[in-house]
Amino acid sequence: MFTLIIREVEDNRVFFIAAVILAVIFSILVVYQQFYDGKYESVESVIVNFGTMISVLLVMAFCAMGAAQMYWDKTKKISALLATLAVNRGQIFTARVIAGFLLVIIGFVPIAETIITAASRLGVSFLPIHRGVYFAILVPAFVLGFASYCIGLQAGWTSNKVRPTLGSLGLSFILIPAILIKGFGWEIYAILFFLIAACLIRAWYKFSTAAL
Amino acid sequence: MSEYAIQTENIVKYFDGRCVLDGVDLRIPQGGIYGLLGRNGAGKTTIIRILLGLEPATRGEANVLGASSWQLPASVLGQIGYVAEGHNLIPNYSVRRIVELYKRLSARWNEQFFRRLLETFRLPMERKASQLSRGMRAQLNLSLAMATEPKLLILDDPTLGLDTVARRQFLELAIELISQNGRTILFCSHILSDVERLADRIGILRAGKLVVDCELDELKKRVRKLRLIFDGQPPMEFPIMDIIAQRRQGREMTITVANWNENKQAILNIFKPASCTEIPMTLEEIFIECTASGTDAAVDYEQGEPICSR
Numbered sequence: 439m440f441t442l443i444i445r446e447v448e449d450n451r452v453f454f455i456a457a458v459i460l461a462v463i464f465s466i467l468v469v470y471q472q473f474y475d476g477k478y479e480s481v482e483s484v485i486v487n488f489g490t491m492i493s494v495l496l497v498m499a500f501c502a503m504g505a506a507q508m509y510w511d512k513t514k515k516i517s518a519l520l521a522t523l524a525v526n527r528g529q530i531f532t533a534r535v536i537a538g539f540l541l542v543i544i545g546f547v548p549i550a551e552t553i554i555t556a557a558s559r560l561g562v563s564f565l566p567i568h569r570g571v572y573f574a575i576l577v578p579a580f581v582l583g584f585a586s587y588c589i590g591l592q593a594g595w596t597s598n599k600v601r602p603t604l605g606s607l608g609l610s611f612i613l614i615p616a617i618l619i620k621g622f623g624w625e626i627y628a629i630l631f632f633l634i635a636a637c638l639i640r641a642w643y644k645f646s647t648a649a650l
Numbered sequence: 651m652s653e654y655a656i657q658t659e660n661i662v663k664y665f666d667g668r669c670v671l672d673g674v675d676l677r678i679p680q681g682g683i684y685g686l687l688g689r690n691g692a693g694k695t696t697i698i699r700i701l702l703g704l705e706p707a708t709r710g711e712a713n714v715l716g717a718s719s720w721q722l723p724a725s726v727l728g729q730i731g732y733v734a735e736g737h738n739l740i741p742n743y744s745v746r747r748i749v750e751l752y753k754r755l756s757a758r759w760n761e762q763f764f765r766r767l768l769e770t771f772r773l774p775m776e777r778k779a780s781q782l783s784r785g786m787r788a789q790l791n792l793s794l795a796m797a798t799e800p801k802l803l804i805l806d807d808p809t810l811g812l813d814t815v816a817r818r819q820f821l822e823l824a825i826e827l828i829s830q831n832g833r834t835i836l837f838c839s840h841i842l843s844d845v846e847r848l849a850d851r852i853g854i855l856r857a858g859k860l861v862v863d864c865e866l867d868e869l870k871k872r873v874r875k876l877r878l879i880f881d882g883q884p885p886m887e888f889p890i891m892d893i894i895a896q897r898r899q900g901r902e903m904t905i906t907v908a909n910w911n912e913n914k915q916a917i918l919n920i921f922k923p924a925s926c927t928e929i930p931m932t933l934e935e936i937f938i939e940c941t942a943s944g945t946d947a948a949v950d951y952e953q954g955e956p957i958c959s960r
Contacts, residue, residue, distance in 0.1 A: 441754040519738050522702055523755040523798075524728030526721075649705045 442525060442533030443540075446507065449516075450537065453503040457545030460495055465548055496545065496583040497610040503541055504590025505606045507534050508641070512595055518650040527646050535638065538591065542583040578617065581630045586610040588637035595644045652716050655680045655802050655834035656701060661710035663696055663858075670696050672858040673710070678851070683835045685849030685866075687842065689941050692855040694838045695735050698806050701836075702732060715802060728757025731800030733808045735838075737787040741780035745773055745790060756798040764797035770819055784811035792820055802834045809841060817844070824848060842934040852933070854940050861940060866933065873936050874910040878903045878923040885921055890914050895939045904929070906939045 447454060511517050517530050593606035613633070617626055656678040663671040671693045678684045688694045699705035701714050703722045712719040717726045739748055753759050768775075771789035774782075782790065788811045795803060805824075809817045821844060824835075839845050845852070852869050854862035862869060873894070878884065884903035888896070892908040901924075907914060918926065931939075 441751070445751065514740055514742070515738050516740055518704060518734075519740060520755065521704060522727065522730065522732040522734075523752065524724045524757040525755055526724050526727065529724065647706065649699070 439529055439533055442520070442529060443536050446534055446537035447540065449510070450503055450507060450541070453499060453506070453541055454544055457499055457541055458548070460499070461545050461548040464491060464495065494614075496542075496579065497586045497614065498607070499545060500538070500542055500583045500587035501590035501606050501610045504538055504587040504592075505594035506590075507538070508591055508594030508645070509596070509599070512648075513597055515650065517645075521650055527650075531642055531645050535591070538587040539584065542580065542587060546580050546583055578626050578630065581627065581634070582613055582617065585613060585630045585633050585637070588634050588641070592637040592641035592644065595641065595648065652713070653679055654713075655682070656684075656712075656714055656836060658697070658701070658712040659710055661697065661700060661712055662708045663693070663700065663705070664708045665696075670858050671700075671707075674855070674858070674860050676853060676860060676863070678834060678836060680834055681832055682851055683837065683849050684851045684853060685845035686836060686838045686853045686855065687845060687862075687937055687941075688838075688855035692941070693858045694855055695806055697855070698732075698804055698836070698838065702730070702804065725757070728798075729801040731795035731798050731803040733788075733791045733795045733803075733805045735806040735810065737784070737791040737811070739779040739782075739787055739791065742778060744776055744778050745782070746775040748779060748790070749775070749794070752794045752798065758799045760797050760799050763799075764793060767793035767796065767823070770823075771816070785813060785816055788812050789816060789820075792823070796823065801832065802836070804836045806838045807840065808837075809839060809844060817841075821847065842932075842937055846933040854937060856941050869936060870931065870933075872910055873906065873908050873931065873939070875904065875906045875929040875931050875935070875939070876918075877925075877927045877929055878905065878918075878921075879925045880921070881924050888917075888921070890917050895942065906931075 511534075517527070520530055521527060589609045590606040593609070613630070616629060654677045656676060658674055658676045661671050661674040661676075662669070670691075674693070674697060676697065686694050686697070696705060700707045700712055701719050703719050706720060714722060715726050715729055717723060722730075740751075743751070749764075753761075767789075771786070771793060773786060773790055773793070779787065779790075788808065792805075792808055795805075809820055812820060825848070835848070837845060837848060846866065849866060852862060852864065852866050853860055864872070880901050880903065882901065884898050884901065888905065890905075890907060891914070893905055894908055895904075895906040897904045903923075
Protein backbone atom coordinates (compact mmCIF):
# COMPACT_ATOMS: atom_id res chain seq x y z
CA MET A 439 0.00 0.00 0.00
CA PHE A 440 2.83 2.40 0.89
CA THR A 441 4.42 1.82 -2.53
CA LEU A 442 1.12 2.58 -4.24
CA ILE A 443 0.69 5.81 -2.27
CA ILE A 444 4.25 6.89 -3.06
CA ARG A 445 3.62 6.10 -6.74
CA GLU A 446 0.49 8.27 -6.74
CA VAL A 447 2.35 11.14 -5.05
CA GLU A 448 5.29 10.88 -7.46
CA ASP A 449 3.02 10.72 -10.50
CA ASN A 450 1.08 13.77 -9.32
CA ARG A 451 4.00 15.66 -7.81
CA VAL A 452 3.19 18.66 -9.96
CA PHE A 453 -0.04 19.11 -7.96
CA PHE A 454 1.73 18.71 -4.63
CA ILE A 455 4.45 21.18 -5.58
CA ALA A 456 1.87 23.60 -7.01
CA ALA A 457 -0.28 23.34 -3.87
CA VAL A 458 2.65 24.11 -1.60
CA ILE A 459 3.94 26.97 -3.77
CA LEU A 460 0.50 28.56 -4.16
CA ALA A 461 -0.28 28.17 -0.48
CA VAL A 462 2.97 29.86 0.46
CA ILE A 463 2.50 32.66 -2.12
CA PHE A 464 -1.07 33.34 -1.01
CA SER A 465 -0.03 33.27 2.63
CA ILE A 466 2.76 35.75 2.02
CA LEU A 467 0.49 38.03 -0.02
CA VAL A 468 -2.27 38.03 2.56
CA VAL A 469 0.07 38.58 5.46
CA TYR A 470 1.78 41.39 3.57
CA GLN A 471 -1.55 42.99 2.64
CA GLN A 472 -2.99 42.74 6.12
CA PHE A 473 0.04 43.70 8.19
CA TYR A 474 2.52 45.66 6.14
CA ASP A 475 0.26 47.53 3.73
CA GLY A 476 -0.83 49.97 6.40
CA LYS A 477 -4.39 48.68 6.57
CA TYR A 478 -4.47 46.54 9.72
CA GLU A 479 -7.88 45.13 9.04
CA SER A 480 -9.85 42.96 11.41
CA VAL A 481 -9.47 39.22 11.88
CA GLU A 482 -12.81 38.66 10.16
CA SER A 483 -11.66 40.66 7.15
CA VAL A 484 -8.48 38.63 6.89
CA ILE A 485 -10.38 35.39 7.06
CA VAL A 486 -13.12 36.40 4.61
CA ASN A 487 -10.73 37.80 1.99
CA PHE A 488 -8.38 34.97 2.41
CA GLY A 489 -11.14 32.34 2.45
CA THR A 490 -12.56 33.53 -0.85
CA MET A 491 -9.19 33.40 -2.54
CA ILE A 492 -8.26 29.99 -1.28
CA SER A 493 -11.69 28.54 -2.05
CA VAL A 494 -11.08 29.05 -5.76
CA LEU A 495 -7.56 27.72 -5.45
CA LEU A 496 -8.71 24.65 -3.55
CA VAL A 497 -11.51 23.88 -5.94
CA MET A 498 -9.29 24.08 -9.00
CA ALA A 499 -6.20 22.31 -7.69
CA PHE A 500 -7.85 19.47 -5.83
CA CYS A 501 -10.47 18.87 -8.45
CA ALA A 502 -7.80 18.82 -11.16
CA MET A 503 -5.73 16.28 -9.29
CA GLY A 504 -8.67 13.91 -8.78
CA ALA A 505 -9.59 14.12 -12.45
CA ALA A 506 -5.96 13.78 -13.57
CA GLN A 507 -5.38 10.68 -11.45
CA MET A 508 -8.29 8.83 -13.03
CA TYR A 509 -7.86 10.22 -16.54
CA TRP A 510 -4.18 9.29 -16.80
CA ASP A 511 -4.86 5.91 -15.26
CA LYS A 512 -7.44 5.15 -17.92
CA THR A 513 -5.52 6.51 -20.88
CA LYS A 514 -2.10 5.15 -19.89
CA LYS A 515 -3.58 1.86 -18.64
CA ILE A 516 -1.71 2.19 -15.34
CA SER A 517 -4.14 0.08 -13.32
CA ALA A 518 -4.16 -2.51 -16.09
CA LEU A 519 -0.49 -3.02 -15.28
CA LEU A 520 -0.75 -2.68 -11.49
CA ALA A 521 -3.73 -5.04 -11.27
CA THR A 522 -1.60 -7.85 -12.69
CA LEU A 523 0.86 -7.52 -9.82
CA ALA A 524 0.16 -8.51 -6.23
CA VAL A 525 -2.35 -5.70 -5.70
CA ASN A 526 -6.07 -5.54 -6.28
CA ARG A 527 -8.31 -2.72 -7.44
CA GLY A 528 -9.35 -1.87 -3.88
CA GLN A 529 -5.75 -1.21 -2.87
CA ILE A 530 -5.09 0.88 -5.99
CA PHE A 531 -8.17 3.00 -5.35
CA THR A 532 -7.49 3.39 -1.62
CA ALA A 533 -3.92 4.51 -2.32
CA ARG A 534 -5.25 7.04 -4.81
CA VAL A 535 -7.73 8.53 -2.31
CA ILE A 536 -5.08 8.65 0.42
CA ALA A 537 -2.78 10.56 -1.97
CA GLY A 538 -5.63 13.00 -2.65
CA PHE A 539 -6.24 13.41 1.07
CA LEU A 540 -2.53 14.12 1.55
CA LEU A 541 -2.66 16.77 -1.16
CA VAL A 542 -5.57 18.49 0.57
CA ILE A 543 -3.65 18.46 3.85
CA ILE A 544 -0.42 19.70 2.24
CA GLY A 545 -2.21 22.46 0.38
CA PHE A 546 -4.35 23.41 3.31
CA VAL A 547 -2.12 23.28 6.38
CA PRO A 548 0.16 26.25 5.47
CA ILE A 549 -2.90 28.35 4.68
CA ALA A 550 -4.64 27.43 7.92
CA GLU A 551 -1.43 28.12 9.79
CA THR A 552 -1.24 31.58 8.18
CA ILE A 553 -4.80 32.43 9.18
CA ILE A 554 -4.23 31.39 12.77
CA THR A 555 -0.92 33.25 12.97
CA ALA A 556 -2.45 36.33 11.34
CA ALA A 557 -5.34 36.29 13.75
CA SER A 558 -3.02 35.86 16.70
CA ARG A 559 -0.89 38.79 15.54
CA LEU A 560 -3.93 41.03 15.21
CA GLY A 561 -5.17 40.54 18.71
CA VAL A 562 -4.64 37.75 21.17
CA SER A 563 -7.65 38.90 23.13
CA PHE A 564 -9.87 37.97 20.20
CA LEU A 565 -8.70 34.40 20.12
CA PRO A 566 -10.87 32.85 22.83
CA ILE A 567 -13.92 34.56 21.34
CA HIS A 568 -13.13 33.63 17.78
CA ARG A 569 -11.80 30.15 18.28
CA GLY A 570 -15.16 28.84 17.09
CA VAL A 571 -14.85 31.00 13.99
CA TYR A 572 -11.63 29.30 12.94
CA PHE A 573 -13.19 25.93 13.38
CA ALA A 574 -16.35 26.95 11.58
CA ILE A 575 -14.42 28.23 8.57
CA LEU A 576 -11.30 26.11 8.36
CA VAL A 577 -12.91 22.71 8.73
CA PRO A 578 -15.58 23.26 6.05
CA ALA A 579 -12.87 24.71 3.79
CA PHE A 580 -10.84 21.55 4.31
CA VAL A 581 -13.88 19.36 3.64
CA LEU A 582 -14.65 21.52 0.59
CA GLY A 583 -11.16 20.80 -0.73
CA PHE A 584 -11.58 17.08 -0.27
CA ALA A 585 -15.06 17.19 -1.80
CA SER A 586 -13.63 18.99 -4.85
CA TYR A 587 -10.99 16.29 -5.12
CA CYS A 588 -13.66 13.57 -4.96
CA ILE A 589 -15.70 15.27 -7.69
CA GLY A 590 -12.62 15.27 -9.91
CA LEU A 591 -11.99 11.63 -9.05
CA GLN A 592 -15.42 10.46 -10.13
CA ALA A 593 -15.47 12.61 -13.28
CA GLY A 594 -11.99 11.64 -14.41
CA TRP A 595 -12.60 8.03 -15.41
CA THR A 596 -13.16 8.75 -19.07
CA SER A 597 -11.05 8.98 -22.18
CA ASN A 598 -12.69 12.29 -23.08
CA LYS A 599 -10.54 15.26 -22.03
CA VAL A 600 -13.29 17.91 -22.05
CA ARG A 601 -15.77 16.09 -19.84
CA PRO A 602 -13.61 15.59 -16.75
CA THR A 603 -12.20 19.11 -16.98
CA LEU A 604 -15.38 21.09 -17.46
CA GLY A 605 -17.74 18.66 -15.72
CA SER A 606 -15.80 18.39 -12.51
CA LEU A 607 -14.90 22.07 -12.36
CA GLY A 608 -18.52 23.02 -13.01
CA LEU A 609 -19.72 20.70 -10.25
CA SER A 610 -17.08 21.94 -7.85
CA PHE A 611 -17.90 25.60 -8.39
CA ILE A 612 -21.45 24.88 -7.29
CA LEU A 613 -20.02 24.12 -3.87
CA ILE A 614 -18.78 27.67 -3.25
CA PRO A 615 -22.21 29.32 -3.73
CA ALA A 616 -23.65 26.52 -1.61
CA ILE A 617 -21.40 27.59 1.25
CA LEU A 618 -22.22 31.25 0.66
CA ILE A 619 -25.95 30.49 0.69
CA LYS A 620 -26.05 27.98 3.51
CA GLY A 621 -23.30 29.62 5.56
CA PHE A 622 -21.05 27.64 7.86
CA GLY A 623 -22.85 25.14 9.99
CA TRP A 624 -23.94 21.55 10.23
CA GLU A 625 -26.00 21.85 7.01
CA ILE A 626 -22.91 22.49 4.93
CA TYR A 627 -21.11 19.59 6.63
CA ALA A 628 -24.05 17.36 5.77
CA ILE A 629 -24.01 18.51 2.13
CA LEU A 630 -20.25 18.11 1.77
CA PHE A 631 -20.06 14.74 3.49
CA PHE A 632 -22.97 13.47 1.43
CA LEU A 633 -21.23 14.73 -1.72
CA ILE A 634 -17.93 13.10 -0.71
CA ALA A 635 -19.63 9.78 0.00
CA ALA A 636 -21.59 9.90 -3.26
CA CYS A 637 -18.52 10.80 -5.33
CA LEU A 638 -16.34 8.14 -3.71
CA ILE A 639 -18.99 5.45 -4.14
CA ARG A 640 -19.53 6.46 -7.76
CA ALA A 641 -15.79 6.64 -8.51
CA TRP A 642 -15.22 3.25 -6.84
CA TYR A 643 -18.13 1.70 -8.72
CA LYS A 644 -16.79 2.96 -12.05
CA PHE A 645 -13.25 1.86 -11.26
CA SER A 646 -14.12 -1.52 -9.80
CA THR A 647 -16.45 -2.58 -12.61
CA ALA A 648 -14.56 -1.16 -15.57
CA ALA A 649 -12.44 -3.13 -17.97
CA LEU A 650 -8.84 -2.09 -17.29
CA MET B 651 -6.81 -26.56 -4.05
CA SER B 652 -8.39 -27.60 -7.33
CA GLU B 653 -6.39 -29.84 -9.68
CA TYR B 654 -6.87 -27.11 -12.29
CA ALA B 655 -4.89 -23.87 -12.27
CA ILE B 656 -7.45 -22.37 -14.62
CA GLN B 657 -11.05 -23.41 -14.90
CA THR B 658 -13.82 -21.64 -16.77
CA GLU B 659 -17.43 -22.62 -17.15
CA ASN B 660 -19.55 -21.41 -20.00
CA ILE B 661 -17.79 -18.06 -20.37
CA VAL B 662 -19.73 -15.71 -22.62
CA LYS B 663 -18.56 -12.24 -23.55
CA TYR B 664 -20.32 -9.66 -25.66
CA PHE B 665 -18.78 -6.43 -26.89
CA ASP B 666 -21.37 -3.94 -28.13
CA GLY B 667 -23.81 -6.73 -28.95
CA ARG B 668 -21.16 -8.80 -30.72
CA CYS B 669 -20.46 -12.23 -29.24
CA VAL B 670 -16.70 -12.64 -28.75
CA LEU B 671 -16.73 -15.70 -26.49
CA ASP B 672 -19.51 -18.20 -26.76
CA GLY B 673 -19.65 -20.64 -23.87
CA VAL B 674 -15.97 -21.40 -23.40
CA ASP B 675 -15.11 -24.20 -20.98
CA LEU B 676 -11.39 -24.15 -20.40
CA ARG B 677 -9.55 -26.35 -17.93
CA ILE B 678 -5.81 -26.17 -17.52
CA PRO B 679 -4.33 -28.59 -15.02
CA GLN B 680 -1.69 -27.53 -12.50
CA GLY B 681 1.74 -27.80 -14.04
CA GLY B 682 0.41 -27.93 -17.59
CA ILE B 683 1.63 -25.90 -20.54
CA TYR B 684 -1.36 -24.87 -22.57
CA GLY B 685 -1.11 -23.33 -26.01
CA LEU B 686 -4.18 -21.28 -26.84
CA LEU B 687 -4.51 -20.63 -30.54
CA GLY B 688 -6.92 -18.75 -32.71
CA ARG B 689 -7.04 -16.26 -35.51
CA ASN B 690 -7.09 -12.51 -34.86
CA GLY B 691 -10.31 -11.61 -33.07
CA ALA B 692 -11.05 -15.21 -32.07
CA GLY B 693 -11.22 -14.19 -28.39
CA LYS B 694 -7.81 -15.28 -27.04
CA THR B 695 -6.89 -11.96 -25.43
CA THR B 696 -10.43 -11.49 -24.14
CA ILE B 697 -10.41 -14.80 -22.29
CA ILE B 698 -6.99 -14.00 -20.81
CA ARG B 699 -8.22 -10.60 -19.65
CA ILE B 700 -11.27 -12.27 -18.08
CA LEU B 701 -9.01 -14.76 -16.31
CA LEU B 702 -6.93 -11.92 -14.87
CA GLY B 703 -9.98 -9.94 -13.74
CA LEU B 704 -9.22 -7.10 -16.15
CA GLU B 705 -12.43 -7.64 -18.06
CA PRO B 706 -15.79 -8.79 -16.67
CA ALA B 707 -17.43 -11.74 -18.39
CA THR B 708 -20.99 -11.23 -19.62
CA ARG B 709 -21.89 -14.70 -18.29
CA GLY B 710 -20.12 -17.68 -16.83
CA GLU B 711 -17.62 -18.49 -14.15
CA ALA B 712 -13.84 -18.28 -14.27
CA ASN B 713 -11.49 -19.48 -11.55
CA VAL B 714 -7.75 -18.99 -11.40
CA LEU B 715 -5.63 -20.78 -8.78
CA GLY B 716 -8.80 -21.54 -6.84
CA ALA B 717 -10.13 -17.96 -6.72
CA SER B 718 -12.86 -16.27 -8.71
CA SER B 719 -11.08 -14.36 -11.45
CA TRP B 720 -13.24 -11.24 -11.11
CA GLN B 721 -12.19 -10.87 -7.48
CA LEU B 722 -8.69 -12.19 -7.40
CA PRO B 723 -7.11 -11.46 -4.03
CA ALA B 724 -3.65 -9.87 -4.01
CA SER B 725 -2.18 -13.12 -2.68
CA VAL B 726 -3.35 -14.97 -5.82
CA LEU B 727 -2.39 -12.13 -8.17
CA GLY B 728 1.09 -12.35 -6.68
CA GLN B 729 1.36 -15.89 -8.02
CA ILE B 730 0.52 -14.89 -11.58
CA GLY B 731 2.95 -13.53 -14.13
CA TYR B 732 1.48 -11.86 -17.17
CA VAL B 733 2.89 -10.65 -20.44
CA ALA B 734 0.22 -8.63 -22.21
CA GLU B 735 -0.30 -8.49 -25.93
CA GLY B 736 1.24 -5.20 -27.04
CA HIS B 737 3.40 -5.23 -23.90
CA ASN B 738 1.59 -2.82 -21.63
CA LEU B 739 4.03 -0.62 -19.71
CA ILE B 740 3.47 2.81 -18.14
CA PRO B 741 4.79 5.00 -21.00
CA ASN B 742 6.23 7.90 -18.99
CA TYR B 743 8.13 5.66 -16.53
CA SER B 744 11.78 4.84 -16.99
CA VAL B 745 12.76 1.18 -17.17
CA ARG B 746 14.41 1.52 -13.76
CA ARG B 747 11.21 2.90 -12.21
CA ILE B 748 9.10 0.13 -13.72
CA VAL B 749 11.53 -2.45 -12.39
CA GLU B 750 11.41 -0.86 -8.92
CA LEU B 751 7.62 -0.88 -9.03
CA TYR B 752 7.58 -4.57 -9.95
CA LYS B 753 10.09 -5.39 -7.22
CA ARG B 754 8.01 -3.66 -4.56
CA LEU B 755 4.60 -4.84 -5.70
CA SER B 756 5.42 -8.45 -6.55
CA ALA B 757 4.97 -11.20 -4.03
CA ARG B 758 8.35 -12.72 -5.04
CA TRP B 759 11.31 -11.34 -6.93
CA ASN B 760 14.33 -13.23 -8.20
CA GLU B 761 16.94 -10.49 -8.55
CA GLN B 762 19.66 -12.85 -9.77
CA PHE B 763 17.47 -14.23 -12.55
CA PHE B 764 16.31 -10.74 -13.50
CA ARG B 765 19.90 -9.43 -13.71
CA ARG B 766 20.71 -12.33 -16.01
CA LEU B 767 17.76 -11.47 -18.23
CA LEU B 768 18.78 -7.80 -18.30
CA GLU B 769 22.29 -8.76 -19.41
CA THR B 770 20.89 -11.09 -22.03
CA PHE B 771 18.54 -8.49 -23.47
CA ARG B 772 20.79 -5.44 -22.76
CA LEU B 773 17.91 -3.22 -21.71
CA PRO B 774 18.63 0.50 -21.13
CA MET B 775 17.58 1.20 -17.55
CA GLU B 776 17.29 4.98 -17.84
CA ARG B 777 15.21 5.08 -21.00
CA LYS B 778 11.47 5.74 -20.77
CA ALA B 779 9.12 2.92 -21.71
CA SER B 780 7.64 5.06 -24.48
CA GLN B 781 11.10 5.35 -26.05
CA LEU B 782 11.72 1.62 -26.11
CA SER B 783 11.38 -0.29 -29.35
CA ARG B 784 8.64 -2.89 -29.58
CA GLY B 785 11.19 -5.65 -29.20
CA MET B 786 12.73 -4.04 -26.12
CA ARG B 787 9.31 -3.65 -24.54
CA ALA B 788 8.62 -7.32 -25.19
CA GLN B 789 11.95 -8.26 -23.61
CA LEU B 790 11.35 -6.05 -20.58
CA ASN B 791 7.86 -7.41 -20.09
CA LEU B 792 9.07 -10.99 -20.31
CA SER B 793 11.93 -10.34 -17.91
CA LEU B 794 9.59 -8.73 -15.37
CA ALA B 795 7.01 -11.49 -15.59
CA MET B 796 9.58 -14.23 -15.27
CA ALA B 797 11.49 -12.58 -12.40
CA THR B 798 8.36 -12.68 -10.23
CA GLU B 799 8.67 -16.49 -10.22
CA PRO B 800 4.99 -17.00 -10.90
CA LYS B 801 3.11 -20.18 -10.22
CA LEU B 802 0.98 -19.38 -13.25
CA LEU B 803 2.52 -17.61 -16.23
CA ILE B 804 0.17 -16.15 -18.82
CA LEU B 805 1.84 -15.13 -22.06
CA ASP B 806 -0.30 -13.35 -24.61
CA ASP B 807 1.66 -13.42 -27.84
CA PRO B 808 4.93 -12.83 -25.95
CA THR B 809 7.28 -13.03 -28.91
CA LEU B 810 5.37 -10.46 -30.93
CA GLY B 811 7.88 -7.86 -32.06
CA LEU B 812 10.95 -9.92 -31.19
CA ASP B 813 13.61 -10.58 -33.78
CA THR B 814 14.69 -14.15 -34.51
CA VAL B 815 17.57 -14.12 -32.04
CA ALA B 816 15.51 -12.60 -29.23
CA ARG B 817 12.70 -15.06 -29.96
CA ARG B 818 15.13 -17.95 -29.66
CA GLN B 819 16.47 -16.49 -26.39
CA PHE B 820 12.94 -16.21 -25.09
CA LEU B 821 12.14 -19.79 -26.00
CA GLU B 822 15.23 -21.03 -24.21
CA LEU B 823 14.27 -19.03 -21.14
CA ALA B 824 10.72 -20.31 -21.32
CA ILE B 825 11.97 -23.89 -21.54
CA GLU B 826 14.20 -23.25 -18.52
CA LEU B 827 11.20 -21.90 -16.65
CA ILE B 828 9.04 -24.81 -17.70
CA SER B 829 11.66 -27.24 -16.48
CA GLN B 830 11.06 -25.92 -12.96
CA ASN B 831 8.29 -28.18 -11.77
CA GLY B 832 4.85 -27.05 -10.80
CA ARG B 833 4.62 -24.04 -13.12
CA THR B 834 1.48 -23.69 -15.17
CA ILE B 835 1.78 -21.78 -18.41
CA LEU B 836 -0.94 -20.43 -20.65
CA PHE B 837 0.65 -19.44 -23.90
CA CYS B 838 -0.95 -17.63 -26.87
CA SER B 839 1.02 -17.15 -30.02
CA HIS B 840 0.64 -16.92 -33.75
CA ILE B 841 4.00 -18.63 -34.19
CA LEU B 842 2.78 -22.17 -34.10
CA SER B 843 6.22 -23.76 -34.17
CA ASP B 844 6.85 -22.06 -30.79
CA VAL B 845 3.60 -23.39 -29.40
CA GLU B 846 4.33 -26.85 -30.79
CA ARG B 847 7.71 -26.79 -29.10
CA LEU B 848 6.45 -25.66 -25.70
CA ALA B 849 2.86 -26.75 -25.18
CA ASP B 850 1.68 -30.14 -24.07
CA ARG B 851 -1.96 -29.25 -24.52
CA ILE B 852 -3.63 -27.22 -27.23
CA GLY B 853 -6.80 -25.18 -27.37
CA ILE B 854 -8.09 -23.62 -30.57
CA LEU B 855 -10.66 -20.84 -30.45
CA ARG B 856 -12.77 -20.32 -33.50
CA ALA B 857 -15.36 -17.54 -33.56
CA GLY B 858 -15.48 -17.49 -29.77
CA LYS B 859 -15.85 -21.26 -29.39
CA LEU B 860 -13.22 -23.64 -28.14
CA VAL B 861 -13.23 -26.16 -30.98
CA VAL B 862 -10.09 -27.96 -29.89
CA ASP B 863 -9.03 -28.73 -26.34
CA CYS B 864 -6.78 -31.73 -26.01
CA GLU B 865 -3.19 -32.89 -25.77
CA LEU B 866 -1.00 -32.06 -28.73
CA ASP B 867 -0.24 -35.71 -29.53
CA GLU B 868 -3.92 -36.58 -29.19
CA LEU B 869 -4.83 -33.76 -31.58
CA LYS B 870 -2.36 -35.02 -34.16
CA LYS B 871 -3.76 -38.53 -33.74
CA ARG B 872 -7.39 -37.53 -33.98
CA VAL B 873 -7.24 -35.07 -36.85
CA ARG B 874 -6.53 -36.93 -40.07
CA LYS B 875 -5.95 -35.60 -43.53
CA LEU B 876 -6.64 -38.22 -46.19
CA ARG B 877 -6.03 -38.15 -49.91
CA LEU B 878 -8.62 -40.37 -51.60
CA ILE B 879 -8.50 -41.36 -55.26
CA PHE B 880 -11.62 -42.88 -56.76
CA ASP B 881 -12.09 -44.84 -59.98
CA GLY B 882 -14.81 -42.40 -61.04
CA GLN B 883 -15.92 -39.04 -59.69
CA PRO B 884 -15.67 -38.69 -55.90
CA PRO B 885 -19.02 -38.75 -54.07
CA MET B 886 -20.65 -35.35 -53.66
CA GLU B 887 -21.45 -36.01 -50.02
CA PHE B 888 -19.73 -38.12 -47.43
CA PRO B 889 -21.95 -39.27 -44.54
CA ILE B 890 -19.03 -38.82 -42.15
CA MET B 891 -19.30 -36.51 -39.18
CA ASP B 892 -16.62 -34.00 -38.26
CA ILE B 893 -15.25 -33.25 -41.69
CA ILE B 894 -13.27 -30.08 -41.14
CA ALA B 895 -12.29 -29.46 -44.73
CA GLN B 896 -12.67 -31.10 -48.12
CA ARG B 897 -11.38 -30.42 -51.62
CA ARG B 898 -12.17 -32.14 -54.90
CA GLN B 899 -10.04 -32.16 -58.01
CA GLY B 900 -10.92 -34.65 -60.74
CA ARG B 901 -10.90 -38.16 -59.31
CA GLU B 902 -9.00 -36.98 -56.27
CA MET B 903 -10.51 -35.83 -53.03
CA THR B 904 -8.75 -34.54 -49.91
CA ILE B 905 -10.62 -34.55 -46.62
CA THR B 906 -9.62 -33.49 -43.13
CA VAL B 907 -11.61 -35.28 -40.46
CA ALA B 908 -11.69 -34.75 -36.73
CA ASN B 909 -12.23 -37.42 -34.09
CA TRP B 910 -11.07 -40.15 -36.44
CA ASN B 911 -12.15 -43.62 -35.33
CA GLU B 912 -12.97 -47.11 -36.61
CA ASN B 913 -16.59 -46.23 -37.47
CA LYS B 914 -15.45 -43.45 -39.75
CA GLN B 915 -12.92 -45.76 -41.33
CA ALA B 916 -15.73 -48.29 -41.96
CA ILE B 917 -17.95 -45.64 -43.58
CA LEU B 918 -15.06 -44.55 -45.77
CA ASN B 919 -14.50 -48.15 -46.90
CA ILE B 920 -18.12 -48.33 -48.17
CA PHE B 921 -17.20 -45.81 -50.90
CA LYS B 922 -14.33 -48.06 -51.95
CA PRO B 923 -11.69 -45.50 -52.86
CA ALA B 924 -9.03 -46.83 -55.20
CA SER B 925 -6.41 -45.49 -52.85
CA CYS B 926 -6.40 -43.83 -49.47
CA THR B 927 -3.24 -42.12 -48.26
CA GLU B 928 -2.82 -40.30 -44.99
CA ILE B 929 -1.02 -36.94 -45.27
CA PRO B 930 0.94 -36.11 -42.10
CA MET B 931 -0.06 -32.77 -40.60
CA THR B 932 1.90 -30.27 -38.58
CA LEU B 933 0.18 -28.21 -35.89
CA GLU B 934 0.18 -25.28 -38.29
CA GLU B 935 -1.68 -27.29 -40.92
CA ILE B 936 -4.18 -28.54 -38.35
CA PHE B 937 -4.66 -24.98 -37.14
CA ILE B 938 -5.28 -23.68 -40.65
CA GLU B 939 -7.78 -26.45 -41.35
CA CYS B 940 -9.57 -25.85 -38.05
CA THR B 941 -9.79 -22.09 -38.29
CA ALA B 942 -10.03 -21.36 -42.00
CA SER B 943 -13.36 -19.85 -42.90
CA GLY B 944 -14.81 -18.33 -45.99
CA THR B 945 -12.91 -20.75 -48.20
CA ASP B 946 -14.22 -23.62 -50.25
CA ALA B 947 -12.22 -26.01 -48.17
CA ALA B 948 -13.71 -25.02 -44.87
CA VAL B 949 -16.75 -26.80 -43.51
CA ASP B 950 -18.90 -24.91 -41.05
CA TYR B 951 -18.35 -26.41 -37.64
CA GLU B 952 -20.70 -24.36 -35.56
CA GLN B 953 -23.30 -27.07 -35.28
CA GLY B 954 -20.88 -29.95 -34.95
CA GLU B 955 -19.03 -31.56 -32.10
CA PRO B 956 -15.77 -30.03 -30.97
CA ILE B 957 -12.98 -31.12 -33.29
CA CYS B 958 -11.02 -32.54 -30.42
CA SER B 959 -11.89 -32.20 -26.76
CA ARG B 960 -11.35 -33.98 -23.51
